[in-house]
Amino acid sequence: MKNTKEKILQKALDLFVIKGYSGSSIRDIAKEVGIRESGIYNHFSSKQAILEAIIEKLSSGPVAKVILTDDLLDKITEPEIFIRDFARKIFEFWQTENERALIKLILSEQFHAIGEVEISLNSYLEEYLNITKMIFTELIKHKLFKKGNAGIFAESFIGFLFLLRLKYLDFPSNKEVLKKIDEHSKIFWESVKK
Amino acid sequence: MKNTKEKILQKALDLFVIKGYSGSSIRDIAKEVGIRESGIYNHFSSKQAILEAIIEKLSSGPVAKVILTDDLLDKITEPEIFIRDFARKIFEFWQTENERALIKLILSEQFHAIGEVEISLNSYLEEYLNITKMIFTELIKHKLFKKGNAGIFAESFIGFLFLLRLKYLDFPSNKEVLKKIDEHSKIFWESVKK
DNA sequence: GTCTATAAGGAGATAGAC
DNA sequence: GTCTATCTCCTTATAGAC
Known part of the structure; x- marks a missing residue:
């Protein structure tokens, strides 16, 4: 994959906006990205870390x-x-x-x-x-x-x-x-x- | 209880505002009200029904x-x-x-x-x-x-x-x-x- | 109207193979 | 870096006793 980390951030943001942070699961994000839940943890240590990275980036x-x-x-x-x-x-x-x-x-x-x-x-x-x-x-x-x-x-x-x-x-x-x-x-x- | 239904609506609203709708569980609400999860279902058929009643009321x-x-x-x-x-x-x-x-x-x-x-x-x-x-x-x-x-x-x-x-x-x-x-x-x- | 018990599935997160 | 498998806890919701 070209840049899975970036893709996670992008798909997570989309989901957070549509379903809210609490309403979006790691599973949802992984599905959108096209990998398994556990794959997310190679890039971010937790769901909250994804949110922090998104805020930082935006x-x-x-x-x-x-x-x-x-x-x-x-x-x-x-x-x-x-x-x-x-x-x-x-x-x-x-x-x-x-x-x-x-x-x-x-x-x-x-x-x-x-x-x-x-x-x-x-x-x-x-x-x-x-x-x-x-x-x-x-x-x-x-x-x-x-x-x-x-x-x-x-x-x-x-x-x-x-x-x-x-x-x-x-x-x-x-x-x-x-x-x-x-x-x-x-x-x-x-x-x-x- | 005087009016459990009203109390559910009040506590649920407080929680929805602080933790969001998705972030608040039936369990949270029941705890705040002082009853068990299953007790909620005597007053509302679902979590969504609580939200609907809140919007209606407000x-x-x-x-x-x-x-x-x-x-x-x-x-x-x-x-x-x-x-x-x-x-x-x-x-x-x-x-x-x-x-x-x-x-x-x-x-x-x-x-x-x-x-x-x-x-x-x-x-x-x-x-x-x-x-x-x-x-x-x-x-x-x-x-x-x-x-x-x-x-x-x-x-x-x-x-x-x-x-x-x-x-x-x-x-x-x-x-x-x-x-x-x-x-x-x-x-x-x-x-x-x- | 509230309780206990339980179902059935989803959540975040980790271990270890490849 | 991604996978399968699994853990543990939390989720909504229902059945049936009191």
Whole structure:
């Protein structure tokens, strides 16, 4: 087999999302991969170790690096354009297969204590809120936004975006969603412009 | 026992939220209730039947009746006050024990097919979005809001509110959250006022 | 309505052959 | 690295006594 370890992680993730962590057995995973239960233990020491490896793999590092690209930051002097493209960029990232699966896994398992594995929607959202707050703080400082609480602005902004993410979790990206993101960005702009 | 059936539902809900539906066994539930596994089957025909009864019990009927009280609707001619109190009222409702448990259950189990039981976050949110859209349509019609897409306005409004709900799901209501709701309502008002 | 006893199968995990 | 075989415990669910 080319890479059984990777295949285990992939099939396990699929199962965890569809049936939940507790609802998926080592036997299920092995069946999907095409090996026996005992074969799994050549790659992972336990079911929990598989979950840990999945979380590790999906938590791909600092989000800011992916979202805050140079060409996006270049637009920051035109804040109306900037926040529209910023919203698009975040949503586009959330739209990737990896990220959709991660969000589903977090939503499903956040309240369930699974050994020492910590799965927190708050931590996930906090990262986006912090990036957004940081940027909005700058925009306020440079008088491109009106004076106000950057943290609250960030929550309003991420709020509608995440609601859309939740609403369309099971549907592929389409024009309708993109149009909504633009409309929301415009409404948001109305409330923060000078 | 006073009402074993009720106690089963209560303890099962607690367990489903903490350990998930698949992660909770009939044995766990019976233990919490203080009877044997087989005793459960005098009240429910299966584990799934318990879940169905819980969903049935928690889905307490039309939300509009609870949220849209007369004293709230009286304020509709002062839209800035109205949306603040509307936001407070929704959040206050979400803050009840029942509703917090329901939201956690929906978040946890929405992706997992459990027999014929349908658990959908979209349906849950749609109810709030529809009520809000309906009200905002009226406000636009009576020129208390500026012209615009009432559906998009509703998503912006419910968006930040639900983000706050997610952020504070594990904490009791406090002044900080209430202050945030008021601030968000104010920002939202800035974007929809004429 | 709750109990004991038990069925029948699924769970996670290990030993040792190949 | 995968297999067969097996262990031990847990799972849902039922039968029948009290």
